[in-house]
Amino acid sequence: MTGQLKDHLRLYLVTDPQLCAQTGIVETVRRAVAGGVTMVQLRAKHATTAQRIDLAMALKAALQGTGVPLVINDDVTAAVAADADGAHIGQGDIAPDKARAMLGPDRILGLSCETPQTVRDADPAYVDYLGLGPVFGTDTKTDHAQPTGFDGLADLIALSSLPNVAIGGLKPDHIDGVLASGADGMAVVSAICGQADPKAAARAFHSFKPEHKT
Ligand SMILES: Cc1ncc(COP(=O)(O)OP(=O)(O)O)c(N)n1
Ligand SMILES: Cc1ncsc1CCOP(=O)(O)O
Ligand SMILES: [Mg+2]
Numbered sequence: 120m121t122g123q124l125k126d127h128l129r130l131y132l133v134t135d136p137q138l139c140a141q142t143g144i145v146e147t148v149r150r151a152v153a154g155g156v157t158m159v160q161l162r163a164k165h166a167t168t169a170q171r172i173d174l175a176m177a178l179k180a181a182l183q184g185t186g187v188p189l190v191i192n193d194d195v196t197a198a199v200a201a202d203a204d205g206a207h208i209g210q211g212d213i214a215p216d217k218a219r220a221m222l223g224p225d226r227i228l229g230l231s232c233e234t235p236q237t238v239r240d241a242d243p244a245y246v247d248y249l250g251l252g253p254v255f256g257t258d259t260k261t262d263h264a265q266p267t268g269f270d271g272l273a274d275l276i277a278l279s280s281l282p283n284v285a286i287g288g289l290k291p292d293h294i295d296g297v298l299a300s301g302a303d304g305m306a307v308v309s310a311i312c313g314q315a316d317p318k319a320a321a322r323a324f325h326s327f328k329p330e331h332k333t
Contacts, residue, residue, distance in 0.1 A: 128304030154321025253287020
């Protein structure tokens with residue numbers, strides 16, 4: 120499962136319905152997956168649980184048969200109700216043990232970590248992967264911690280054996296830096312959401328190919 124999860128994490132599209140509005144979130148995801156996206160998160164910060172469930176069902180239908188997992192940000196209730204593949208939580212969200220109890224043993228649980236201590240505290244009994252960063256400052260999430268840069272990212276990665284994905288301000292130009300830091304994946308929002316051609320935008324990350332040490 121870990122090897123498989125690392126493969127899924129390689130190019131992780133975190134969707135923002137507002138940023139994707141012009142093309143539409145479902146069409147953005149369809150095209151981005153055609154361009155090589157390997158995992159999708161629904162991050163609808165201003166939606167209700169009912170709206171997230173509806174969006175998740177539409178995304179699930181679009182992803183059917185692709186093998187690309189769908190994870191719901193913040194809202195474990197929506198993830199379970201929509202029978203999504205998992206949920207992603209941060210340090211200010213529901214606690215990982217409670218999230219795991221709701222998700223059951225088989226769904227994916229991701230946890231955001233911005234500091235060495237939170238990485239050390241991430242318990243593999245509950246958590247499947249870590250979202251690490253922000254690597255760079257970003258307008259997509261304004262309430263973020265001090266950016267880590269590539270060196271800080273590498274320091275965080277060294278503290279846990281859990282699979283990980285780097286996030287925050289990442290663009291195709293950063294592929295070599297993220298690879299050198301040892302990350303299993305790159306998670307992006309604005310590099311794909313809101314781009315005129317989401318398929319081409321995803322394809323621009325094709326050279327990100329980490330060698331897994333499983
Ligand atoms: C893959 C990934 N990594 C980090 C985050 C950030 O989660 P969180 O800190 O809970 O912040 P919000 O996204 O909820 O604003 C993420 N969503 N995905
Ligand atoms: C959700 C999240 N968590 C840390 S930074 C971030 C937003 C990343 O967005 P972008 O890829 O547009 O910088
Ligand atoms: Mg959150």
